[in-house]
Amino acid sequence: MDWPVSSQPQSAAVSSDAAEWASGICDCCQDMKQCCFAFWCFPCFACKTSKDFDQCLCLPLLDICGGCVFPASMSMRTYVRLRYGIKGTLCNDCVCSTFCLPCVWCQMATERKKREIPTVLGDIISRW
Structure with a gap:
């Protein structure tokens, strides 16, 4: 059975006023719990992230073959x-991912934490 397409995929364009990463590539020690998890049990941390x-869940395990x-x-x-919508290039992603894998995953986990923190007021309003 064919399903009709309701919307077409859009291209992802990063504008000149794009955001920066919430943390630097070497700022993984700002959250010591996360840092220890990433460095002592990296495969588990990457899969969780x-x-x-x-x-x-198993996506990071594909890096074993890389x-x-x-x-x-x-x-x-x-x-x-x-x-x-963070500034950057594929080349920079490649370099960072090649030379400091745990730092890259910590940076991504931190980004998610800082950008997707639920607001209490928003939760209260949505319940009304």
């Missing part, structure tokens, strides 16, 4: 950057 972004380039982590970083 991937799941938090509604992606496949060699010196980590395609799943690079594509996840690009996805997060485009989702939140």
Whole structure:
């Protein structure tokens, strides 16, 4: 059975007033709990973060097959950057994902925490 297409995919364009990352690539120690989880049990942390972004839980495990380039982590970083309208390039995503994988995943987890914090007032109003 064919389903009609109700909307066409839109291109993701980052404007000149695009946002910056909420934390730097080396700011992973700002949240020590998250930092310890990422550095001591990185596969679990990456899988949890991937799941938090509604992606496949096992997506980060594909990086095992990547060699010196980590395609799943690079594509996840690009996805997060485009989702939140953050400035950057694919080349920068590749470099960051290649040289400091735990830092990249901490940065993405921090971004999600800072951008998707529910507001108490919004929850109260939505219940009315």
